[in-house]
Amino acid sequence: xxxxxxxxxxxxxxxxxxxxxxxxxxxxxxxxxxxxxxxxxxxxxxxxxxxxxxxxxxxxxxxxxxxxxxxxxxxxxxxxxxxxxxxxxxxxxxxxxxxxxxxxxxxxxxxxxxxxxxxxxxxxxxxxxxxxxxxxxxxxxxxxxxxxxxxxxxxxxxxxxxxxxxxxxxxxxxxxxxxxxxxxxxxxxxxxxxxxxxxxxxxxxxxxxxxxxxxxxxxxxxxxxxxxxxxxxxxxxxxxxxxxxxxxxxxxxxxxxxx
Numbered sequence: 001x002x003x004x005x006x007x008x009x010x011x012x013x014x015x016x017x018x019x020x021x022x023x024x025x026x027x028x029x030x031x032x033x034x035x036x037x038x039x040x041x042x043x044x045x046x047x048x049x050x051x052x053x054x055x056x057x058x059x060x061x062x063x064x065x066x067x068x069x070x071x072x073x074x075x076x077x078x079x080x081x082x083x084x085x086x087x088x089x090x091x092x093x094x095x096x097x098x099x100x101x102x103x104x105x106x107x108x109x110x111x112x113x114x115x116x117x118x119x120x121x122x123x124x125x126x127x128x129x130x131x132x133x134x135x136x137x138x139x140x141x142x143x144x145x146x147x148x149x150x151x152x153x154x155x156x157x158x159x160x161x162x163x164x165x166x167x168x169x170x171x172x173x174x175x176x177x178x179x180x181x182x183x184x185x186x187x188x189x190x191x192x193x194x195x196x197x198x199x200x201x202x203x204x205x206x207x208x209x210x211x212x213x214x215x216x217x218x219x220x221x222x223x224x225x226x227x228x229x230x231x232x233x234x235x236x237x238x239x240x241x242x243x244x245x246x247x248x249x250x251x252x253x254x255x256x257x258x259x
Contacts, residue, residue: 121192149173
């Protein structure tokens with residue numbers, strides 16, 4: 001299993017296939033394992049690079065303050081290490097935030113950008129926001145990662161036929177280190193680059209689930225701020241679209257990359 005070192009942290013990544021490079025960046029509490037339905041489909045045509053973000057998966061979990069710019073710097077270091085040239089970056093949720101950060105800071109590193117169920121800022125703007133984030137923080141502090149994983153599985157995959165996905169996400173979530181998870185959660189809150197979206201130079205695809213945590217209208221609004229961007233809504237999907245609608249997701253992504 002390949003690793004590289006950056007800023008005192010050993011970071012795990014995986015590579016598959018050959019061709020133009022596609023970099024997959026997972027979300028909060030996830031790892032490169034959650035791209036399991038995308039990697040085979042992409043590797044038939046592309047060089048796929050999947051990374052475990054600092055504090056996640058098989059990467060180190062240093063005792064320090066995490067940040068979205070710090071995560072983005074890790075990705076920049078990975079690209080410097082591998083030297084693949086400009087990449088097609090695909091980021092889910094927190095991975096999309098990392099993608100936004102990289103795109104505004106280092107647009108020359110990206111051939112295209114795909115953002116999945118994410119946003120270019122997570123700002124606390126009113127009391128409702130304070131209450132929402134405080135609730136999530138307290139739940140993560142009070143309950144075990146196993147308990148949170150079970151609850152998350154029921155929320156993300158509520159259908160009877162999704163029992164295997166519920167079990168899978170609960171098992172994987174339980175493997176998170178709580179301290180690193182909370183540090184990563186704190187990195188999200190208050191972050192934002194929405195005012196800089198006009199700096200994104202590459203073709204951009206925004207994918208949103210129709211039943212994501214945030215409404216489609218939010219994605220429509222920020223898509224209009226990106227010079228060369230379009231929005232695709234995937235029906236009958238929640239926040240983990242690559243897992244709950246892999247066929248529709250893969251078709252959408254491959255069509256975009258092919259163009």
